[in-house]
Amino acid sequence: MTQLIDTFARKFYYLRLSITDVCNFRCTYCLPNGYQSKGYQAFLSLAEIGHLTKAFAELGTEKIRLTGGEPTMRRDFIDIIATIKQNQAIKKIAVTTNGYRLAKNVSHWKRAGLTDINVSVDSLDPRQFLAITGQDKFFQVMAGIDAALEAGFAKIKVNVVLMKNINDSNLASFINWIKLRPIQLRFIELMETGESDKLFHRHHVSGEKIRWRLLEQNWQPIPRYRSDGPAQVFKHPDYCGEIGLIMPYEKNFCQSCNRLRVSSIGHLHLCLFGERSIILRDLLVDASQSEALKARIQAELQLKRETHFLHHGDSGITSNLSVIGG
DSSP: OOSOBOTTOOBOOEEEEEOOOOOSOOOTTTOTTOOOOOOOOOOOOHHHHHHHHHHHHHTTOOEEEEESSOGGGSTTHHHHHHHHHTOTTOOEEEEEEOSTTHHHHHHHHHHHTOOEEEEEOOOSSHHHHHHHHSOOOHHHHHHHHHHHHHTTOSOEEEEEEEOTTTTTTOHHHHHHHTSSSOEEEEEEEOOOOTTOHHHHHHHOOOTHHHHHHHHHTTOEEOOOOTTOOSOEEEEOTTOSSEEEEEOTTSTTGGGGOOEEEEOTTSEEESSTTOSOOEEOGGGOSSGGGHHHHHHHHHHHHTTOOSSOBGGGTBOTTOSSHHHHTO
16 A cells, blocks of 8 residues: 555555656757756766655655656656666656657667657647648657567557647547547647646637547546556547546646655656745665655655645746756
């Protein structure tokens, strides 16, 4: 049974661990001007990641997702996967990636212990893909998704940030794409951050419209398991793929929260849009600090708020999604 329970009786089985905030893409909703180093301290070392993930495993964590920035830009990415895999309590090791290194490296990642892959693909039109990401790598990413399926990943999740007047009218082409492919296509509502308020107000659109269209077309909701992310997932008998909706502005979205976040410099974030972070790095020096580390995580969890305040335009300390890992 999990030892990570907050004051609202929510149980936490899932850690999103950022291992870098560096990214080589310039997505309009995240880093439109590209990565800008702010002179932060060095990212967590392999040893620190080992101490951290061991503590979370002992606290009941079952799933760890590696995020960034672009996590695969770490030269020791395979070693990070292998280090986490040493914890038998961790059943899933996932990555969220822009996919540019998938085709070349995905089979190596799988052998190291990676179990799940999310790839960001905001458009199936190569020109629009370039306009959104700032990189002309659409076909390279598509080849990477094919390589992941060939490497033995049973299902690939593809993230699409939903944007009004940009890709919100492309639902039909996206659905056709997953008819014969074992892909869970996840539409994510655009979220406001400190650096994207203007873009948010221009392009935010609710996923509610998509949900009604799916239900009208006989897509049926399927159960959500305890270490799953926040997506509402739908399946159709005529389609190999699935569709997920992530709608953080929906009422009661936070009631099912089951995940915590640690940034690439070792700060615990109780919420993606929280007002504060908690330093853990001073307790990651060696294994002798394990009990103190676990005690700090448990104590701070009791301060987690019941909900975010995105509805009030309050995105907390999140300046952009690469800082904490989305």
